[in-house]
Amino acid sequence: DADVTQTPRNRITKTGKRIMLECSQTKGHDRMYWYRQDPGLGLRLIYYSFDVKDINKGEISDGYSVSRQAQAKFSLSLESAIPNQTALYFCATSDGPGLYGYTFGSGTRLTVV
């Protein structure tokens, strides 16, 4: 089993729909992150959490919300999806500050039509 599991792998949804992307990890890491990846823009941080009671906005949090249900689970919600939220979404974890790197999931490819 993968250390960081994201579901679903692919999703097509309509404009205005609410959608949730889920992430679970078996690394035992405290810190979890949500990034989106767009061609030419690279990885951009949406939200991050240093522990269950800690949630922080990243660079591009507008239109998104998150929930840290447990140390191992971190979900990302799009309350009302719009086409420019079409992207590849990655969940990542780190042991402490992540100075030795992140562990990424395999990603969710989201298309909003």
Added chain:
Amino acid sequence: QKEVEQDPGPLSVPEGAIVSLNCTYSNSAFQYFMWYRQYSRKGPELLMYTYSSGNKEDGRFTAQVDKSSKYISLFIRDSQPSDSATYLCAMTLTGNQFYFGTGTSLTVIP
């Protein structure tokens, strides 16, 4: 100006060639530097990390940091078709926020 600049390529080389991938950055305070490899339809995986200036070698891979020039490099020796991927650089001051390059697409032709 972006914090981190990386040439997107694509870069295409014959098998066995030496590959040089580079990033420049604007914030002289960055202390930790990483290279990730991302295969198609997969998440990035950490390839190498270095602290401050200098070189670090791991098998066919060498990471180099030149803080005076604000320039980092990843060299791949004896490149293999399995090295075909997108390579992302990343850097941070304290680990609380990382800055990623946009990635360079590499194809190694058998």
